[in-house]
Amino acid sequence: MRPFLAAAIGLLLAVVAADVGLQSASAIQPATQAAVVTVDRNASGATRAFKFARVPSPVADDAAAKAKVTLIDGELDGQAGAVGSVNDGLLPRDEDEPGANFFFNAATAGGRLVIDLTRRVSIAQINSYSWHPNTRGPQVYVLFASDGTDAKFNAAPKADVDPVTVGWVRIAAVDTRPSGEDQGGQYGVSIAGRSGSVGQFRYLLFECSATELQDDYGNTFYSEIDVIAAPASAPAPRVIGLAAPTSGRPARR
Ligand SMILES: [Ca+2]
């Protein structure tokens, strides 16, 4: 192998390692410079309120509430709710409610899901939620985003296409699998802008992976994905101007 190539691959591996980083739950995980990932896990005592230590609870009226959600690669499980389960504002009532969650088909390794917000949004947070008593609880995905304006933009890249090469930006890698055998519970992930905004985007691409391939049931039960818009910034203040000079004497009082 040529030294340059070897060095380049070495660098790539180092970047991947840094990006994946900590794998323990309830950790702050490194992401891109623009975003930071917070993971919470309710290992026991979880309720339908999806209340977490730090990650905000899901909401119904977020910026993704009317988004178009599409599976661009992979198959929906026949027992799952529709792909729209991720933005319907509804939550499962207990830890094993297939019809109230979106998940990729059994015996597959995952797939790709695109959320089209239908307009460009300044995004403060992207929050994902899941709940299952076993290995379908943790979340493993890479998040990409796009404003759709790149000349090379492909809104539906298949698994063999790196989204970065077709107009997408890699935002974060998420892996909430805890160490140890007990993987179940309720998980909340918040990907937030380091300085208020992750960026201005219309499309979000989730490249989801099964948490394990030891049996057919490793695809995560995704209960909801919220997109929280950054507060609208106040309009820039108008610079105060000077009145046009007047001629003549001041008005008489
Ligand atoms: Ca929602």
Ligand SMILES: [Ca+2]
């Ligand atoms: Ca839902």
